[in-house]
Amino acid sequence: MNIALVLIAIATVFALVLGIVARSRHEMSLEQWTVGGRRFGALLVFLLLAGEIYTTFTFLGASGYAYGLGAPAYYILAYGTLAYVISYFMLPKVWTYARSHKLVSQPDFFARKYDSPALGVLVALVGVIALVPYLVLQFTGLGVIVQAASYGAVSKSLSMIIGAVVVTLYVVISGIRGSAWTAVAKDIMIISVAAFLGFYLPIHYYGGIGNMFAAVNVAKPGFLAFAAHGQSLSWFVSTTLLTALGFFMWPHTFGACYTARNEAVFRKNAIVLPLYQLVMLLIFFVGFTAALVVPGLKGAATNISLLKIVVAAFPPWVVGIVGAAGVLTALVPGSLIMMSAATLFARNFVAPLRGGQSDETTVLLAKFLVPVVAVIGCYFAISGSSTIVALLLMGYNFVTQLFPALIASLLPRNPATKEGAFAGILAGVGTVVFLVLTHETIGTLLPGLPDVVKDFNVGIVALLVNLVVLVVVSAVTAGRRLPLASQPTK
Amino acid sequence: MKPTSWLAIIPFIGMFAGPILHNSVTPFILGMPFILGWITIWVFLTSAIMAVLYWFDPVRLTDKEDAR
Numbered sequence: 001m002n003i004a005l006v007l008i009a010i011a012t013v014f015a016l017v018l019g020i021v022a023r024s025r026h027e028m029s030l031e032q033w034t035v036g037g038r039r040f041g042a043l044l045v046f047l048l049l050a051g052e053i054y055t056t057f058t059f060l061g062a063s064g065y066a067y068g069l070g071a072p073a074y075y076i077l078a079y080g081t082l083a084y085v086i087s088y089f090m091l092p093k094v095w096t097y098a099r100s101h102k103l104v105s106q107p108d109f110f111a112r113k114y115d116s117p118a119l120g121v122l123v124a125l126v127g128v129i130a131l132v133p134y135l136v137l138q139f140t141g142l143g144v145i146v147q148a149a150s151y152g153a154v155s156k157s158l159s160m161i162i163g164a165v166v167v168t169l170y171v172v173i174s175g176i177r178g179s180a181w182t183a184v185a186k187d188i189m190i191i192s193v194a195a196f197l198g199f200y201l202p203i204h205y206y207g208g209i210g211n212m213f214a215a216v217n218v219a220k221p222g223f224l225a226f227a228a229h230g231q232s233l234s235w236f237v238s239t240t241l242l243t244a245l246g247f248f249m250w251p252h253t254f255g256a257c258y259t260a261r262n263e264a265v266f267r268k269n270a271i272v273l274p275l276y277q278l279v280m281l282l283i284f285f286v287g288f289t290a291a292l293v294v295p296g297l298k299g300a301a302t303n304i305s306l307l308k309i310v311v312a313a314f315p316p317w318v319v320g321i322v323g324a325a326g327v328l329t330a331l332v333p334g335s336l337i338m339m340s341a342a343t344l345f346a347r348n349f350v351a352p353l354r355g356g357q358s359d360e361t362t363v364l365l366a367k368f369l370v371p372v373v374a375v376i377g378c379y380f381a382i383s384g385s386s387t388i389v390a391l392l393l394m395g396y397n398f399v400t401q402l403f404p405a406l407i408a409s410l411l412p413r414n415p416a417t418k419e420g421a422f423a424g425i426l427a428g429v430g431t432v433v434f435l436v437l438t439h440e441t442i443g444t445l446l447p448g449l450p451d452v453v454k455d456f457n458v459g460i461v462a463l464l465v466n467l468v469v470l471v472v473v474s475a476v477t478a479g480r481r482l483p484l485a486s487q488p489t490k
Numbered sequence: 491m492k493p494t495s496w497l498a499i500i501p502f503i504g505m506f507a508g509p510i511l512h513n514s515v516t517p518f519i520l521g522m523p524f525i526l527g528w529i530t531i532w533v534f535l536t537s538a539i540m541a542v543l544y545w546f547d548p549v550r551l552t553d554k555e556d557a558r
Contacts (some may be wrong), residue, residue, distance in 0.1 A: 071525060076523050078529050081536050085498050089542060157552050210521030217515050217523070224515045224523035233513050264553035267544055274537040279520075281530060 004149040007320030008327055012166055012404035015182045015331055019173050054190045055333040058283055059326050060303050061388030066287030068302035068387065070223035072231040073284060075240045076389075081274040082240065083247030088270035090248065092263035093410045105340075106254040107348035112411040116418035117352050119425075123402060125347035126429055127251035130398035131341045132377065135251070137391040138334035139381035140303060141161050142327065148307035149323040151316075157382045163327075164378040167334040171342075171370050184326035185471025191279055198282025200439040201289045201309060209285060216288050221290075229451060239393070245463075246400030252333075252340035254297040298431075300385045307465075338377075394436070397459035403429035404467050422476030428466030432459060494546040501536040505529060 008419045024160065048381040058076075066073040094109065101112050105128060111120025142163025147156050154162075202212035217224055226233045248254060260266065283306070290309040297305055308320050351357040386394075405421035408414050416424075442461055443454035508528035519527025544550055 071523075074509075074529055075524055077526070077533065081533050082501060082505060085501050085536060085540065088498065088543070089495070206519065210518060212525055213518065213521065222515070225525060226509065227511050233509055236509060242504070262553075267549070267553065271537055271540045271544060274533050276541070277533055278530070281526075284526070296554070 002149075002153075002316050004151075004316045004320035004323055005146075005154075007317065008146070008323045010148055011324035012331070014327060015185070016166075016170060016173065018172055018182050018185065020239070052189060054279065054329055056138050056326065056330040057388055057392050058245070058280060059190065059194075060141045060144060060281045060306055060460055061130045061327050061392065062280055063287035063290065063306040064217045064302035064304070064387055065389040066284045067291045067297065067305035068299075069231060070220070070291075071286075072236065072239075073227050073287065073389075075236050075243070075437055077244040077284070079240045079278045080247065080277045080280075082244035084270045084273045085246065087248055088267055090407070091266035091408065094254070094406075095257055095260055095263050095266065102301055103258065104255075105344060105345065105348055106251045106402075109254070110405065110409070110421070111227075111348075113416040114416075114421055116407075116422070118239050119353055119405075119418055119422050122347055122422060122425060124251075125343045125346050126398055126402060126425060128341050130395045131251065131337050131344075132380065133391040133395040135334065135341065135373065135377035136331045136380045136384060138167070138337065139377050140384070140386075140388060140391070142167075142330045143305065143381060144304050144336075145323045145326040146313060148304055151321055151475060155379045160378055160381045161332075162329065164374045167331060168371050168374045171335045171338050172367060182328065183332050184234075186325070186332050189325040190329055191321055194279045194282040194286075195309065197306075197322070198285040201293075201313065202285050204313065205289055205293055212285070212289055212292075215292060219292055224259075230455065232451070232455045235455045235457060238455075238460040242400050242457050242459040242463065243393070243396050245349060246396045246459075249399045249402045249406070250340075250395075251344055251399075252336045254335060256336070259396065281408040286441060302389050338373050341373045342366045344370055345373075347363045356433070361473065377480075393459070395458075397432045397436070397457075397462065400430060400459055400463055401425050401432070401462070401466050404428075406469070415474060416470055417474045417477040420470045420472075423473040424466045424470030427469040428462045429478050431462035431465045435462070492547065494543055497539055497543045500539055501532060504535060506534045508532075 060077045062073060064137075065076070097103075097110060097113070101108075103109055103112065105122040105124075107124040110123045112115050139160050143156050143160035146154050146159035146162060150159075199209075202209045206212040206215055214226065216265050226236055246322065248257070257266070286306050286309065290305045294305065294308045294312055297308070307319070307322070307326075312320055314322075323338075343366045346369055350365060351362055402425060404424055405416060408416035441454065441458060442456055443450060443451075497527045512530060514525075517524055519528065521543045522528075522530065
């Protein structure tokens with residue numbers, strides 16, 4: 001075992017211990033395990049929500065995307081910022097409603113707002129489906145880190161299995177409190193590592209960031225602006241919008257909002273969190289430097305580009321520190337995702353279908369499902385070959401389909417009926433599944449359209465279908481009775 | 491909707507206007523390619539706009555009471 005792996009192992013053990021300590025002081029009822037008893041202050045909510053910014057996706061995904069594709073990676077800096085603008089208006093309303101109805105999960109929210117348990121089940125199903133690629137990308141990241149830090153001694157598949165086992169242990173032991181406190185350690189580490197690498201590498205190899213970009217521009221003309229076709233300008237705009245709208249639609253992010261002590265937290269976060277995004281820039285710098293220094297990686301192999309340049313530039317103990325930061329960025333979100341998927345399935349899918357299931361049974365079932373979810377994620381991580389960013393975008397295609405029905409339900413008079421919301425989500429998800437399975441895009445289905453439309457992200461197309469169906473079905477069904485939402489919001 | 495809430499549209503317009511009107515590598519901004527530099531500037535501006543919006547939002551006063 002080399003020094004790099006030793007450091008990574010120490011970080012992992014440290015995270016597990018932190019999880020045990022966080023747990024020991026609190027009894028673990030369902031509400032404790034999942035929403036921390038709804039008593040988290042601004043700092044912890046900030047970190048839980050920020051925990052979604054600095055995941056493996058940022059660390060390995062964003063650098064790999066910049067390395068492999070160039071300009072399309074810019075969307076990653078833009079979408080979070082715009083998502084926080086939306087959150088300023090949206091989250092306080094969500095939080096207030098969730099608190100007054102003692103809600104624990106995202107499907108509860110839809111089921112209660114639309115007075116439709118069936119809609120809750122559908123939302124749970126969409127959430128679980130969307131979480132799978134998100135979990136797969138965390139395992140993929142863990143696998144890449146262990147593989148790189150062992151200098152190839154541990155195979156990719158074995159690395160991913162080790163990663164999955166650690167995340168599973170972590171979730172079963174700690175619940176959400178462990179996630180929140182490990183998030184603190186994780187963020188400090190990741191910001192330090194990003195700041196160091198982001199400044200050091202361009203200066204070391206090119207004498208400065210401006211020089212580095214100038215060199216990239218000479219070596220790869222056009223790489224740093226959008227192409228005319230494919231991942232073009234209209235891809236950028238549609239993808240940024242899709243992901244900004246979907247940012248808080250993830251079941252675990254939506255659920256993390258419930259942990260806030262009051263609604264002011266969200267408005268203050270909307271001012272600060274955009275700046276927190278800037279660490280992404282430093283990760284881009286690493287990716288672009290790697291594009292020149294360690295060229296040649298293609299497709300899914302670009303996931304390893306950040307670690308490859310670190311291995312090339314530094315001794316093993318630095319690789320170990322970077323790897324340890326990387327492991328934490330996968331561990332925290334990975335545990336949140338697994339916990340959410342298991343809880344969603346036990347509580348919002350199985351329980352409504354069975355009827356009369358006790359809370360104790362639900363917690364037990366959720367804990368039993370955690371390793372099942374891990375095995376599924378692990379299977380896809382080992383068998384798949386996608387870039388980390390492509391995996392997340394796949395999740396977004398699904399999860400953003402919940403946005404129209406959510407926003408409609410927050411309006412003073414909900415224009416959507418439960419049938420409209422149900423049909424819209426189903427149509428949107430159906431469109432995504434169809435386009436993904438058939439590998440069709442708007443360009444291949446309707447070749448006559450201008451390029452601007454052809455390059456639209458498939459998720460945005462599905463969102464439009466979703467919206468049209470929601471409006472039409474709501475209009476038809478609303479005629480038959482009074483719209484639900486005439487009930488007051490609180 | 492409060493009149494100042496409309497300020498929230500500005501980041502969306504600003505973020506996309508740069509790349510749409512000028513999809514090019516040059517001129518460099520802060521040592522970065524044009525579009526990346528542009529987005530970076532808008533991240534700062536968005537934060538500032540949200541601060542202004544919050545400052546003029548009447549809800550800020552009730553937030554203060556909650557925050558004790």
